[in-house]
Amino acid sequence: MTITTPIPKHTFADRAAANNFNDTQILNSNNRAGADIPEKSDVVIAGGGIHGLIYAIHAATYQPGTLNISLIEKASKPGYKIGESTLPLFSLWCKMHGLTAEYLLRLFGLKDGLAFYFLDRENQGEYSDFCSNGTPGLFLSGYQIERTISELLFTLLAQRKGVNVYHGRQVDFNASAINGGSECSKISINPGKFDGKPANSINSSLLVDATGRFRQLASKKAPLHRFESWNYDSFWGYFTAPADESNIPLRHYEGDHTNHLCFPEGWAWVIKLPSWEGSSTASLMDMISYLLDCAEAGIPGDQLPSSQELARMFDLKFNYFVQKYEIIKEFMTNFDLIENLYGPGTTWYIRKSLTYQSPVVSGPGWLAIGDTCGFTNPLHSPGITAAMSTSTYAAELTHKALGQAKIEADHEAAERSIRRTLAPYDDFARRLIPSLNQMNRFNYVCFRDPRLDVNCGSIEVVCICGLTPALVGRLDPRGPRSKSQVPQEESIDGDGVCGLPWRRGCCWPWAAESRAK
Numbered sequence: 001m002t003i004t005t006p007i008p009k010h011t012f013a014d015r016a017a018a019n020n021f022n023d024t025q026i027l028n029s030n031n032r033a034g035a036d037i038p039e040k041s042d043v044v045i046a047g048g049g050i051h052g053l054i055y056a057i058h059a060a061t062y063q064p065g066t067l068n069i070s071l072i073e074k075a076s077k078p079g080y081k082i083g084e085s086t087l088p089l090f091s092l093w094c095k096m097h098g099l100t101a102e103y104l105l106r107l108f109g110l111k112d113g114l115a116f117y118f119l120d121r122e123n124q125g126e127y128s129d130f131c132s133n134g135t136p137g138l139f140l141s142g143y144q145i146e147r148t149i150s151e152l153l154f155t156l157l158a159q160r161k162g163v164n165v166y167h168g169r170q171v172d173f174n175a176s177a178i179n180g181g182s183e184c185s186k187i188s189i190n191p192g193k194f195d196g197k198p199a200n201s202i203n204s205s206l207l208v209d210a211t212g213r214f215r216q217l218a219s220k221k222a223p224l225h226r227f228e229s230w231n232y233d234s235f236w237g238y239f240t241a242p243a244d245e246s247n248i249p250l251r252h253y254e255g256d257h258t259n260h261l262c263f264p265e266g267w268a269w270v271i272k273l274p275s276w277e278g279s280s281t282a283s284l285m286d287m288i289s290y291l292l293d294c295a296e297a298g299i300p301g302d303q304l305p306s307s308q309e310l311a312r313m314f315d316l317k318f319n320y321f322v323q324k325y326e327i328i329k330e331f332m333t334n335f336d337l338i339e340n341l342y343g344p345g346t347t348w349y350i351r352k353s354l355t356y357q358s359p360v361v362s363g364p365g366w367l368a369i370g371d372t373c374g375f376t377n378p379l380h381s382p383g384i385t386a387a388m389s390t391s392t393y394a395a396e397l398t399h400k401a402l403g404q405a406k407i408e409a410d411h412e413a414a415e416r417s418i419r420r421t422l423a424p425y426d427d428f429a430r431r432l433i434p435s436l437n438q439m440n441r442f443n444y445v446c447f448r449d450p451r452l453d454v455n456c457g458s459i460e461v462v463c464i465c466g467l468t469p470a471l472v473g474r475l476d477p478r479g480p481r482s483k484s485q486v487p488q489e490e491s492i493d494g495d496g497v498c499g500l501p502w503r504r505g506c507c508w509p510w511a512a513e514s515r516a517k
Contacts, residue, residue, distance in 0.1 A: 005303070006293035008313055009286060016282040023077040023281040024168035024194035027155065030285070031164040033070075037189055037200055038164065041070040042402060044187045045208040046171040046217065048073025049081070050147065050384060051370025051391045052210030053154035053165075057097060059395035060161035066399060069163045070202060074170035076194045077281050078151035080342035085111050085258055085271060085381040088140040090388065097157065101141040102301020103291055106310060107149050109274045111142030112256040119263040129251055142258075146275045153288050160292065168194035171207070173216050178207055180364025180418065181411030182402065205365070205402050208394070212371040215358055222360040225374075227437050232354040232377055274307075277341060278317040287314040354378075357433040361390075362422045364415055369394050374433035377440045386436055390429055397425055 016026045028035040043059065045052045048071055056071050094104060113133035120126040155165050175188035187202045209217040215224070245255055253259065259270035276284060287310050294304060305313060339347045357374035361367060369390045376382060401421040405414035 003298055005299055006290060006297055008290050010283075010314070011289070012282040012285040013280070013314075016280075021282075022194055024192070026282050026285065027077060027165070027167045028195065030156070030159050031166070032159070032162055033164045035166075035195065036197065037072075037166055037169065037202060038068070038070060039200075040068070040183075040203045041164075042067040042204065043069045043206045043208060043398060044171070044202050044204045045069065045071040045210050046173075047071075047208075047210030047212065047372075048075070048078070048151065048155065048165060048167065049210060049212055049370070050151055050154065051212075051372075051387060052208070053151060053158055054093070054388050055208060055210065055369050055391040055395045056158045056163045056165075057154060057161055058093075058392045059398055060158065060163050061097065062396055063399050065162070067402070070204075071158065071163060071165045072169050072171050072189060073165065073167050074193075076168050078148050078155060080346055081147035081151075084145060084147070084378075084383050086143045086145060087111075087381055087385045088142060089385050091140045091142065093388065093392070095140075098295045099153075099157075100295075100301060101139075102304060103295055104143060105141065106291060106304060106307050107153060107274070107276075107288070108146075109144035109272045110256045111144050111258055111271070112254070113258070114260065115252065115254070115257040116260045116262060117250050119261065121263060127250075131252060131257065144271050144273045146273055146277075149274075149276050149284070152281070152284055156285060156288050156292060168192050169197070171216070172199075173220065176201075176207070178217075178365040179411075180415030181205075182405040182408070182414045184411055185365045205405070206398060207366045209366060209368040209372045210370055210391075213356070213375060215368070215372050217366055218358040218360065218368045218372050221363055222358065225357040225359050226353070227355050227357070227376075227434075230355065230437070230441060276311075276316055279315075283314045283316055287316060290314075355437060359430075361429040362426055367394055367398075367422065367425070368429075373429045376433060376436040379440050379443060382436050386432065390425075390432070393428060394425055397421055 012026055012030075015021065015029065019025070021029065025035065045056055052071055052073075056069050059067060060069060091101065091104075094100075113131055115131040116129060118128045158165055169192055170190045172188040172190050177186045179185050183203060183205050185204045185207060187204050187207055189200050189202065191197060191199045207217065209215070211217070245253060250259070250261075255270070255272035261269065290310075290313075291304070311317065341347075355376050358368055358372060361373050370387045371383065373387070373390050375387070380386075401418045404417045404421060408414040408417050
């Protein structure tokens with residue numbers, strides 16, 4: 001059968017130019033229901049991050065056409081969040097929705113195996129190493145993703161599945177009446193900050209809290225739970241990196257690996273992260289829509305334009321970034337700090353006390369997903385890989401819960417039915433976060449040198465580094481090398497946890513494990 005290749009279009013760029021649309025307006029114009037929020041929706045999702053979008057896409061495709069879903073996101077467009085590694089579970093889910101590695105590697109970086117370098121503190125410069133590769137990249141790839149582009153991709157995919165995604169709007173949790181039963185809640189929506197839309201409300205059966213660590217609704221239902229004597233802080237920034245990796249002082253170093261740098265007091269990693277920062281939202285929408293058109297048409301991956309070609313076709317900017325951690329001065333001399341890459345105030349970013357859990361994740365008229373349920377530590381990339389299990393599980397149970405509730409005799413019976421349906425989800429989320437925390441603590445203890453006191457802390461540090469423009473895929477080691485020094489004013493001389501010298505400017509994250517004496 002002959003496959004017709006879709007024609008690249010500039011629909012959104014032309015629409016934005018013709019109507020003088022800002023980012024919010026061009027994004028909201030792509031909804032099937034239009035730019036105005038509907039008066040009724042079976043499900044309202046508060047938060048347009050990756051977990052809110054995964055829930056929306058999964059719910060819309062699990063039983064197509066069954067639920068009306070509206071997603072409310074306060075930001076004007078998908079924006080700056082720290083990038084993240086993903087594991088094969090995420091890749092498998094993407095393949096379920098027609099997004100194979102050939103397509104996603106046009107947008108994301110490749111996560112191709114795990115490399116470990118164990119540094120010898122007593123004999124500086126000495127280390128041991130090993131590398132473990134996963135499944136072949138095109139079969140079930142891992143990715144290094146920039147959240148701006150991943151959330152824009154999933155926004156457009158959700159809209160294609162019939163989900164209405166509204167940027168620049170915010171759920172007013174204080175004014176909303178959230179009740180159990182079927183169609184008993186009235187969700188208040190604040191006026192649009194970027195499109196001039198008035199305040200309104202949505203009649204709904206379920207409000208999904210996908211607001212992440214802010215826990216906008218979950219925080220009203222139960223206080224935050226911290227794990228006693230164990231927590232983490234993170235600091236990160238972006239750096240450029242040389243085109244030639246051959247001077248990196250580690251054997252068999254490849255940027256496509258997740259490179260772990262382990263030493264007696266802790267560990268670190270180095271990851272290559274692609275970014276399209278600096279491109280217009282409308283042009284990115286056109287490019288991603290073209291890729292989605294090709295996926296729906298069944299175009300073979302080897303017939304797709306390369307990332308560079310896509311950038312030229314849609315007038316975009318493309319850069320490669322490396323996510324990395326504090327290691328040794330020789331390593332750091334290969335990187336330059338990028339100031340305010342994502343706008344003012346984004347040179348350095350700090351997040352305190354990463355580890356937490358929401359004791360209650362569902363109740364009458366609502367449930368929580370993703371990082372709203374809790375978070376532990378970036379080790380093993382649980383932010384997407386593990387937490388997406390809450391999004392997909394909740395999406396499937398939503399159909400069963402609301403479907404059964406509609407046939408109950410009254411609202412009280414409907415709510416009892418919903419509670420029975422969601423009971424397994426409550427138990428799953430209750431056990432998930434402590435299990436992740438236990439796994440992290442076990443690994444951290446294994447990383448710790450046995451000569452250290454049991455109450456001493458470990459350190460985890462990661463920095464994000466940028467590479468030269470228009471590099472795609474693996475870096476060519478024969479390319480030109482840019483010798484540069486880390487700005488001295490961005491360094492701090494001093495001791496970190498357990499007396500380990502450390503350098504500010506680390507990224508995703510610099511995590512210092514807190515242990516109580």
